[in-house]
Amino acid sequence: MKKLGLGICLSATLAFTSLAWAADQTPPKKDTPPDLYEGLPDWYRATYKDNVGMNEGSGPFKDYFKPQMLDMYWQPNRHYVPMENFDHAIFIEKERRDLCVTCHEEATPGVVRDWRESGHKNPKSTPYLSSRTAEIEKNTGRILDEVHCFDCHADTKKKQIRMPTGEVCGECHRKQFDDFVREREVGRPNHVQSWEANTIVPWYAEAARRGYLYGQHGCDMCHSGAEKCDVCHTRHKFSAAEGRQPEACITCHMGPDHPDAESYGESKHGVIYHQEEEHFDFTRPLSEVRPGKDYRTPTCQYCHMYEKHGRFIHNPVMKGIWRMGTIPPKNIEYTSSLKDYPYGIKIIGDKIDIYSEENIAKRSYWLEVCAKCHSDRFADTYLKSLDQFMFQAHTLADQAQKVVEDLIADGVLYPDASKRDPYPLSDGIEKMLSPAFLGEPVYNAFKTLKGKFPVVGPILGVYGMFLQQQDNPSTIENMYNRLWFWYKLQGYKGTAHAQQDVSWWWGQAPMMMEFTKIQAEAARLRREAGIEKAAMK
Numbered sequence: 001m002k003k004l005g006l007g008i009c010l011s012a013t014l015a016f017t018s019l020a021w022a023a024d025q026t027p028p029k030k031d032t033p034p035d036l037y038e039g040l041p042d043w044y045r046a047t048y049k050d051n052v053g054m055n056e057g058s059g060p061f062k063d064y065f066k067p068q069m070l071d072m073y074w075q076p077n078r079h080y081v082p083m084e085n086f087d088h089a090i091f092i093e094k095e096r097r098d099l100c101v102t103c104h105e106e107a108t109p110g111v112v113r114d115w116r117e118s119g120h121k122n123p124k125s126t127p128y129l130s131s132r133t134a135e136i137e138k139n140t141g142r143i144l145d146e147v148h149c150f151d152c153h154a155d156t157k158k159k160q161i162r163m164p165t166g167e168v169c170g171e172c173h174r175k176q177f178d179d180f181v182r183e184r185e186v187g188r189p190n191h192v193q194s195w196e197a198n199t200i201v202p203w204y205a206e207a208a209r210r211g212y213l214y215g216q217h218g219c220d221m222c223h224s225g226a227e228k229c230d231v232c233h234t235r236h237k238f239s240a241a242e243g244r245q246p247e248a249c250i251t252c253h254m255g256p257d258h259p260d261a262e263s264y265g266e267s268k269h270g271v272i273y274h275q276e277e278e279h280f281d282f283t284r285p286l287s288e289v290r291p292g293k294d295y296r297t298p299t300c301q302y303c304h305m306y307e308k309h310g311r312f313i314h315n316p317v318m319k320g321i322w323r324m325g326t327i328p329p330k331n332i333e334y335t336s337s338l339k340d341y342p343y344g345i346k347i348i349g350d351k352i353d354i355y356s357e358e359n360i361a362k363r364s365y366w367l368e369v370c371a372k373c374h375s376d377r378f379a380d381t382y383l384k385s386l387d388q389f390m391f392q393a394h395t396l397a398d399q400a401q402k403v404v405e406d407l408i409a410d411g412v413l414y415p416d417a418s419k420r421d422p423y424p425l426s427d428g429i430e431k432m433l434s435p436a437f438l439g440e441p442v443y444n445a446f447k448t449l450k451g452k453f454p455v456v457g458p459i460l461g462v463y464g465m466f467l468q469q470q471d472n473p474s475t476i477e478n479m480y481n482r483l484w485f486w487y488k489l490q491g492y493k494g495t496a497h498a499q500q501d502v503s504w505w506w507g508q509a510p511m512m513m514e515f516t517k518i519q520a521e522a523a524r525l526r527r528e529a530g531i532e533k534a535a536m537k
Contacts, residue, residue, distance in 0.1 A: 034170030426451025
């Protein structure tokens with residue numbers, strides 16, 4: 001059990017290092033240039049922001065992989081490489097704005113058409129746009145009769161074309177930028193740290209090292225939201241109305257670990273939206289939406305971008321309580337090693353206390369949203385039912401984890417951790433991460449055991465769903481991964497979004513069926529271990 005505990009400590013440590021950083025962050029000062037990485041440690045900026053082109057990866061394990069080609073577009077601060085087949089320097093020096101459209105009308109006509117229909121091309125075409133543009137002109141000291149390709153894509157210092165990041169957008173849209181960066185205050189999971197979440201996990205670099213880099217195409221594409229605003233309101237219209245529609249969210253928020261699209265889309269909220277979508281007025285800012293008139297039912301954005309007291313912000317995570325459903329709550333009794341989470345390590349976040357003062361306040365803000373259509377009593381009862389579902393689901397996951405841990409403690413897990421491939425990138429973890437970063441016990445475990453110990457449960461025990469290795473993890477470990485990382489989270493999303501079929505048939509029912517399989521597999525392993533032991537006498 002000692003080895004197991006150390007392994008789980010590793011899971012928690014790497015998963016929540018960002019939470020420790022976030023606790024000390026303050027919102028960016030308004031008189032500083034927009035910086036997605038302001039206030040973070042020097043090593044963080046050096047491994048996530050400093051441009052290295054395609055020569056090395058990102059994050060603490062950057063030396064163990066090179067990025068896939070498309071990462072130059074998805075993480076442009078770090079990986080963008082200016083084109084070499086055409087020198088734009090002379091056009092940038094002479095500020096030949098006209099040539100952008102002249103060439104691209106033939107080269108990429110769809111881009112030009114989008115831009116011509118956008119608020120950038122016509123920033124004063126409506127009273128609302130005029131008022132917003134006036135604010136930007138006041139804040140930037142510029143006259144904006146048109147926002148041109150040149151304004152976003154021309155790096156006038158380096159005399160080359162750049163791929164715009166949120167920092168470029170933030171030069172004009174500073175309030176939205178500052179709201180977005182505030183996501184760090186609550187820690188992961190969020191959008192601004194999504195690339196970190198993608199590459200800080202050891203299995204990402206290990207998969208690349210084993211030749212599976214391009215299998216992570218889907219991971220990279222979704223996690224590009226850390227630096228790019230066009231994930232939600234697509235280029236080159238950059239339409240706020242588009243970004244207010246649920247469809248803007250579903251290309252990422254779907255699938256077995258977070259079926260938001262499926263659960264919202266098939267709920268009564270989603271069904272009404274699809275039936276009456278043409279009557280929704282998405283041109284209105286969220287703060288001006290009149291429930292029942294402009295929207296008959298809520299959208300993802302209306303619920304999640306509501307902060308409190310009638311205020312909407314460009315940040316959908318500030319009211320998050322259950323944090324995607326992966327982090328254990330304090331409010332239940334555990335039988336597995338989850339009772340010791342976070343295992344005494346000071347630099348990681350603790351379990352969630354659903355009834356903490358902070359979370360009680362967040363719940364009151366959720367009730368403010370729900371009460372726009374529902375009675376206070378109904379909304380409060382429903383959200384309390386969600387809590388009870390999650391307590392029940394985490395209890396079932398705890399019981400399943402205890403079954404696996406008991407196999408390890410009794411030496412009957414097969415294959416034994418000492419006789420299979422080590423934990424992903426164990427050599428890199430020992431080399432690249434310090435005891436101060438990992439904690440002495442975890443660091444020493446990697447140094448002495450070279451990753452030959454099991455890692456079970458939240459968060460990094462899920463590596464087996466992202467990487468194939470020889471006999472690691474075992475069948476029963478991946479059964480448990482499916483239980484807590486897929487089925488528990490599917491049940492959470494189904495319940496949270498009021499989709500009963502997803503709650504039961506995608507969540508609670510397969511959790512119970514998978515637990516039965518885990519129990520049966522554990523019995524088989526114990527039986528075979530007993531037969532083997534008897535045969536050796």
